Amino acid sequence: MTVGSKMYTPEYILDIRNGKYSKSGAVAKILQENGIKEFPVNVWEIARNLNFEVFDATFERDNISGMMIDALEVPPMLTKFDCKRAIILNRKEPKNVQSFTVAHELGHFVFDCNEESNYFDALHTKDRKNLSKEELSQKEKEDQIDEFAAMLLMPEIMFLQYINKSPNRYNRNALKQEMAKVCMVEEYAVDMRFNELRVGFN
Numbered sequence: 001m002t003v004g005s006k007m008y009t010p011e012y013i014l015d016i017r018n019g020k021y022s023k024s025g026a027v028a029k030i031l032q033e034n035g036i037k038e039f040p041v042n043v044w045e046i047a048r049n050l051n052f053e054v055f056d057a058t059f060e061r062d063n064i065s066g067m068m069i070d071a072l073e074v075p076p077m078l079t080k081f082d083c084k085r086a087i088i089l090n091r092k093e094p095k096n097v098q099s100f101t102v103a104h105e106l107g108h109f110v111f112d113c114n115e116e117s118n119y120f121d122a123l124h125t126k127d128r129k130n131l132s133k134e135e136l137s138q139k140e141k142e143d144q145i146d147e148f149a150a151m152l153l154m155p156e157i158m159f160l161q162y163i164n165k166s167p168n169r170y171n172r173n174a175l176k177q178e179m180a181k182v183c184m185v186e187e188y189a190v191d192m193r194f195n196e197l198r199v200g201f202n
Contacts, residue, residue, distance in 0.1 A: 006084065006085075006115050007083075007084050009050070012030075013050065013110060015029075016029065016111070017110065017114070024156065027148070027152050033049075039183050040153070047102055050085075052109075053085065053087075062090075062092065064122055067087070068121045069084075070113045070119045071118045071119075071120075072117070087106075096180070099184045099185060100149055100186070103150075103152045104145055105121060111148070150196075154185065156197060159197065163175065170202070
């Protein structure tokens with residue numbers, strides 16, 4: 001690794017950062033480039049393909065679900081891993097929560113990082129009640145990144161196609177439980193996606 005430069009970032013990510021794709025177009029491009037065509041969307045694989053080391057740790061603050069680092073040089077906390085780009089997950093959280101956290105941190109990488117400066121994010125938290133004023137000021141940005149994470153884990157076309165084939169397609173609660181397992185997300189995230197995509201249950 002060259003000191004003072006970022007890990008390699010694929011051209012398609014740079015294109016997304018430069019506004020070549022809408023948010024939904026960005027999701028489609030990411031899935032295409034990583035050969036993902038079915039659920040669950042393997043965000044760990046996407047992260048590894050983008051040169052991330054992904055591992056878990058115990059955080060001092062339990063309300064932190066994860067953090068992401070994209071640095072010009074190996075930061076002290078990652079010295080033993082000898083990497084500049086990492087997603088660190090809260091090991092106390094279940095796999096479906098970790099999956100959303102990886103997708104969330106990928107959202108920051110796609111939309112907020114650049115090739116000239118260090119980036120660090122540790123704002124993805126479950127408990128929004130105990131955030132500092134500075135963290136609260138970032139809430140709108142975090143909500144936008146959460147929206148991207150949900151889109152990545154539950155892409156519109158794949159999501160609707162799966163629903164249309166499901167025997168539970170007219171039973172919201174049963175379908176929500178099914179989709180949460182299939183997409184490896186929490187049920188509340190599926191409910192939000194139902195609402196965003198105006199899924200009907202008549």
